[in-house]
Amino acid sequence: MARIVAGVGTSHIPAVGAALDRGEHGNAYWAPIFAGFEGARDWLASIAPDVAIVVYNDHASAFSLELTPTFTLGLAEVFRPADQGYGRRKVPDVAGHPDLAVHLLERLVADEFDMAQALEMDVDHGLTVPLSVLCGTPAAWPFPVIPLAVNVIKYPQPTARRCFRLGEAIGRAVASYPEDLRVAVIGTGGMSHQLQGERAGLWNPEFDRAFLDDLTADPERLAALDHVTLVRDAGSEGMELIMWLVMRGALGIAPREAYRFYHYPASNTALGLIAFET
Amino acid sequence: MARIVAGVGTSHIPAVGAALDRGEHGNAYWAPIFAGFEGARDWLASIAPDVAIVVYNDHASAFSLELTPTFTLGLAEVFRPADQGYGRRKVPDVAGHPDLAVHLLERLVADEFDMAQALEMDVDHGLTVPLSVLCGTPAAWPFPVIPLAVNVIKYPQPTARRCFRLGEAIGRAVASYPEDLRVAVIGTGGMSHQLQGERAGLWNPEFDRAFLDDLTADPERLAALDHVTLVRDAGSEGMELIMWLVMRGALGIAPREAYRFYHYPASNTALGLIAFET
Amino acid sequence: MSDSAKFDAIPGTYVFDGKRCREGYHLNMFCKSMEREENRRAYTEDPAGYLDRYPMTPEQRRLVEARDWLGMLHAGGNIYYMLKLISYDRSTLQHVGGQMTGMTVDEFRDMLAEGRMGPAGLGPARQAR
């Protein structure tokens, strides 16, 4: 039987990927940040999951205003890094896990989650940067990945509560998969940030610290956050944190925090990274 | 305040549209069928809804295997008839109702329905044939339409229960719209039919009659139908009947049946048409 | 019994599930491409060259070339995608239904008119509604 063994919440800052791709990760600005990733990399290598479900948002790369699904599950054999206007990132293609993905799809739809299903989908920095953060620069990613894209760039986004419930349903669906698989769930985006408007560059360390703490101490408070509070306190793009709640919902009652790293500023935003074992 | 005043369930047989488009609707095969539509047309003209929500399925026209959403709400100003391989149907473009559509979208997502939202979408016979059935051949359709596309051609489809609940949520969402609007909900597809395999041409009059009866007498039984039962008893494409349950869910406790017509065969399938007032 | 075993127990019926969808992906995408006039023209002018664009299995390609509709269904075809190739051929679902049920199109139409295909398969004519 499959089971969820680990969860990660992590920012997916494109500049982090660019720093690595350009070999600038050793400079004064980036070195402390990449040093902060080391502990998570070592930890994840020791966990060695068989497959990861990566909950991320597409940034108008695979989807566009013509059609915006709320939740999209990727069923393909392989996902290519998207061209976001400056060529595809020179990172490995992302192998999928169609068998588990189809199983999740069937269970989630039966469980009244109205998933969109994708058999072809390019994946943007929302998915590839967390892989770089957690795995460095291998010739191939060390595990297959099931992408789960969440709409956060076009109102109305799913509620924090719905995301948490989706995570719980993923936990049930994984537990009903017959093959022995050790599954990690990675939620990406955040932490507090705002790229737009007269409030661009927002930083709210109190909000971020409480969010990290309450993933263990009071996940119910986080699941109850409404969109107005999220935008007001975490910034218009801080809303991405709802994807960490999918991860948290999948981990069940009382996961153990294994690692944490927080840094500001990284590019225009606060960077957070937190790891859990079940 | 807006309210739902009428509901219709109707087959969306492409050959019905073709018979009308080619002027063959008066011949011996089609005349009894078009005669059966008359009562529904007169009834709907007397209701004169301000807007209709048409729950239909796309037949690989607007969507394709690359990306299949479960529920898609159309927010556009206008929807064009799709080219399904023999040119666009020569029927009027379909005007949308973006204000009500955006309101529905916001309420449904807040209510934990994971809608995809479409700002550009061609509509195929699943939507245009019911308009022909109910409105004939006007120079412009008599009311704007909000398309709600449901995946029924790729497993896993949403459950009958989920469709019923979506209808209930649509009822709540319409009731919270501030403007006075009289709304019709039209569910399309079915009735018993199967286009494929050694069982192609399936007809199950007992199932169909009980389905029509229980829309009034026992909607709970219909909402509890599982996919295996639907495919076994109503045929692989009879599954489309789940879209009538969205309509039924939207009508609330005890709608009154206003009209019914049933005919077999029409093209390869049974044709059903039923109308309700709230 | 799992859902998938229950679906398999339904006679003469093919549920387009995850497995068939993956198997039939390129076959169905070829069929869908027939929606566009420029593709129809390209296929007409050079059928083999056009089919080369879609990496089907050799068996799937043979089934397409032979217009073996039941075979395509078994090999992952989805009837709504296949319908676009049927339209390209200027054929109809009744011709295809006949082939799938082992009848001529006229026999198939008679069978429909007499209502002889029930949930359990072919049988005596149904009583009128």
Place this chain on the structure above:
Amino acid sequence: MSDSAKFDAIPGTYVFDGKRCREGYHLNMFCKSMEREENRRAYTEDPAGYLDRYPMTPEQRRLVEARDWLGMLHAGGNIYYMLKLISYDRSTLQHVGGQMTGMTVDEFRDMLAEGRMGPAGLGPARQAR
């Protein structure tokens, strides 16, 4: 207070809601088109001709031509779509953030380093985490 009024009460923040989405549709789709090399080339060769393909309002077009990012945001732009035009320009979100907050890029970077943009807007440097 409605949700939309509550969002409007948040300083310097634009929620990409249904109204902005409709207003900004062609503006955003123009920006998105910059993802593809052939479009970038066509825009570079004939900016006015290329912009003609997207039926923006004259005001939106003026804002695009002037690279008035805050103006575009007010006129229905979505920052993630605009980012594709920012990339085309070989500019950065820090340059754009500076323009939107009325700073030079260096002032904006200093502001970030000092953590002076809180939920209520600009203020004194935040205490380190």
